[in-house]
Amino acid sequence: xxxxxxxxxxxxxxxxxxxxxxxxxxxxxxxxxxxxxxxxxxxxxxxxxxxxxxxxxxxxxxxxxxxxxxxxxxxxxxxxxxxxxxxxxxxxxxxxxxxxxxxxxxxxxxxxxxxxxxxxxxxxxxxxxxxxxxxxxxxxxxxxxxxxxxxxxxxxxxxxxxxxxxxxxxxxxxxxxxxxxxxxxxxxxxxxxxxxxxxxxxxxxxxxxxxxxxxxxxxxxxxxxxxxxxxxxxxxxxxxxxxxxxxxxxxxx
Numbered sequence: 001x002x003x004x005x006x007x008x009x010x011x012x013x014x015x016x017x018x019x020x021x022x023x024x025x026x027x028x029x030x031x032x033x034x035x036x037x038x039x040x041x042x043x044x045x046x047x048x049x050x051x052x053x054x055x056x057x058x059x060x061x062x063x064x065x066x067x068x069x070x071x072x073x074x075x076x077x078x079x080x081x082x083x084x085x086x087x088x089x090x091x092x093x094x095x096x097x098x099x100x101x102x103x104x105x106x107x108x109x110x111x112x113x114x115x116x117x118x119x120x121x122x123x124x125x126x127x128x129x130x131x132x133x134x135x136x137x138x139x140x141x142x143x144x145x146x147x148x149x150x151x152x153x154x155x156x157x158x159x160x161x162x163x164x165x166x167x168x169x170x171x172x173x174x175x176x177x178x179x180x181x182x183x184x185x186x187x188x189x190x191x192x193x194x195x196x197x198x199x200x201x202x203x204x205x206x207x208x209x210x211x212x213x214x215x216x217x218x219x220x221x222x223x224x225x226x227x228x229x230x231x232x233x234x235x236x237x238x239x240x241x242x243x244x245x246x247x248x249x250x251x252x253x
Contacts (some may be wrong), residue, residue, distance in 0.1 A: 074248035092153035099149035174244040181237040190229040
């Protein structure tokens, strides 16, 4: 076999190999979104996995009045744990596509009797053997492999849904905690105002000789206690805001 024949065989083998590599999987319709997926399209597989890009992460902090819906949207987009589950779903979808493909063909070449001396020098007297093999799966192996991959994708999707529900629950609880802390802070501030007014009234009465100075001391203690309570409620509010901001991956409230 001369070099020209080997080259022709190599070109033919390469064409066959490329033809085997571009075998397409059977088209499948995207799974119907469940639960929260009906509202938010983060796990709806409407486009091929190869055409997807990394999800856009919005890192801007909320300003002004923060509603529960806005907090939920921030957590859905930016929560680190949800991002990990989202990529797991995408990986499982890629596995489904891969599982539906035929095995790639294999090509191998064997050269013998080359590199000798005289007429056998170089490759002029060499013997070349070319193998092209293609694994043909029987017994529905490819179909079963694809079914297993689809089940794994379904499990990953349900895990993602469960994580989303957990995250939404955490956001709702943290949001309610912030509202309650805000109300307690307002009440403590009103209590400080009332204590200051009471202290002023008692002080005037002490100056007028209507009551003893003991009453003024009591009013002063009550005022100091209310101010301590106001400071404690303010710290609780800051902590509640930090916990809420943590649900969308922020370190500041």
